[in-house]
Amino acid sequence: xxxxxxxxxxxxxxxxxxxxxxxxxxxxxxxxxxxxxxxxxxxxxxxxxxxxxxxxxxxxxxxxxxxxxxxxxxxxxxxxxxxxxxxxxxxxxxxxxxxxxxxxxxxxxxxxxxxxxxxxxxxxxxxxxxxxxxxxxxxxxxxxxxxxxxxxxxxxxxxxxxxxxxxxxxxxxxxxxxxxxxxxxxxxxxxxxxxxxxxxxxxxxxxxxxxxxxxxxxxxxxxxxxxxxxxxxxxxxxxxxxxxxxxxxxxxxxxxxxxxxxxxxxxxxxxxxxxxxxxxxxxxxxxxxxxxxxxxxxxxxxxxxxxxxxxxxxxxxxxxxxxxxxxxxxxxxxxxxxxxxxxxxxxxxxxxxxxxxxxxxxxxxxxxxxxxxxxxxxxxxxxxxxxxxxxxxxxxxxxxxxxxx
Numbered sequence: 001x002x003x004x005x006x007x008x009x010x011x012x013x014x015x016x017x018x019x020x021x022x023x024x025x026x027x028x029x030x031x032x033x034x035x036x037x038x039x040x041x042x043x044x045x046x047x048x049x050x051x052x053x054x055x056x057x058x059x060x061x062x063x064x065x066x067x068x069x070x071x072x073x074x075x076x077x078x079x080x081x082x083x084x085x086x087x088x089x090x091x092x093x094x095x096x097x098x099x100x101x102x103x104x105x106x107x108x109x110x111x112x113x114x115x116x117x118x119x120x121x122x123x124x125x126x127x128x129x130x131x132x133x134x135x136x137x138x139x140x141x142x143x144x145x146x147x148x149x150x151x152x153x154x155x156x157x158x159x160x161x162x163x164x165x166x167x168x169x170x171x172x173x174x175x176x177x178x179x180x181x182x183x184x185x186x187x188x189x190x191x192x193x194x195x196x197x198x199x200x201x202x203x204x205x206x207x208x209x210x211x212x213x214x215x216x217x218x219x220x221x222x223x224x225x226x227x228x229x230x231x232x233x234x235x236x237x238x239x240x241x242x243x244x245x246x247x248x249x250x251x252x253x254x255x256x257x258x259x260x261x262x263x264x265x266x267x268x269x270x271x272x273x274x275x276x277x278x279x280x281x282x283x284x285x286x287x288x289x290x291x292x293x294x295x296x297x298x299x300x301x302x303x304x305x306x307x308x309x310x311x312x313x314x315x316x317x318x319x320x321x322x323x324x325x326x327x328x329x330x331x332x333x334x335x336x337x338x339x340x341x342x343x344x345x346x347x348x349x350x351x352x353x354x355x356x357x358x359x360x361x362x363x364x365x366x367x368x369x370x371x372x373x374x375x376x377x378x379x380x381x382x383x384x385x386x387x388x389x390x391x392x393x394x395x396x397x398x399x400x401x402x403x404x405x
Contacts, residue, residue, distance in 0.1 A: 065360025102164025149325030
């Protein structure tokens with residue numbers, strides 16, 4: 001070789017080998033977490049170019065808990081679209097019955113229903129300020145929807161799903177010193193429909209959940225809407241019941257379009273880890289792909305279709321979209337592919353200093369996935385799945401945050 005070219009050769013060789021050297025340096029430092037990983041745990045870490053820096057038990061199928069919500073979010077974005085907005089329709093029939101048809105909006109809260117009632121009040125002329133029955137059409141989702149892992153408890157994470165629901169199918173209450181029950185949320189009244197369940201709870205403070213039994217989860221929205229309509233001068237002297245909209249004969253009075261994009265809903269989902277919202281998105285995606293009525297089976301099928309065809313995942317075993325079921329199984333390798341696909345939306349995740357993350361917790365299960373921002377703004381991706389009873393992902397994360405800079 002020409003001696004004059006030797007310096008150039010060594011410079012080129014240095015720059016060629018530098019990424020490999022840095023990668024090995026990371027791998028050497030990260031390998032110190034190996035002794036924290038048991039047989040029922042798995043860890044995988046990659047740099048911003050997707051190169052694996054460390055992996056252990058990556059092919060072992062484990063319980064993901066709520067980190068599964070990342071996959072559900074991707075499914076919703078793919079099939080519904082990142083800019084999709086849920087709608088809810090309001091009709092008036094020839095007998096002056098107000099009919100409401102829902103399409104699975106997970107964020108129909110008291111504030112939204114009050115806003116809708118004002119819009120309805122302005123659209124009803126003086127003749128129709130008195131309506132008869134309030135008819136609720138929840139047929140876009142097939143009822144009942146039974147989510148594996150959800151029980152009949154009063155906990156919010158056990159709230160049932162449906163096409164027409166208010167306040168995540170829950171009511172938050174407290175008991176005054178004089179024994180009277182009141183709402184613990186200023187914007188939500190404690191209606192007689194809810195008070196009956198509150199009294200049966202024998203709690204001084206907490207939440208109750210409206211179940212699919214006797215259609216509580218749908219009827220509650222009707223009672224709440226009636227309350228807000230009356231505040232706008234719209235009287236209802238009839239019943240609140242389930243029924244169907246006849247689009248040929250009923251007059252469309254108002255179509256409410258959510259102010260929240262799917263991206264906004266996902267941001268709230270990942271912040272609060274709401275199981276109800278996760279499965280609402282999954283079922284809605286299934287209904288979009290395979291047609292109504294939405295069912296859990298269609299939602300799961302949509303997720304599997306996306307996982308296999310878009311992410312090329314072959315080892316996914318899921319039964320619902322929130323991660324509450326222990327029957328859900330996925331390998332760290334496949335979960336990492338999911339995280340890699342979510343990079344464009346990483347800002348929707350919770351953030352703490354340099355870390356964007358989603359956690360998952362069940363009894364004896366502790367998981368964490370996300371990204372660590374480096375000194376040059378690059379993102380390292382990680383999956384930590386701890387399925388060993390009594391262990392936590394925290395020691396591993398503490399070490400990763402020290403090494404990945």
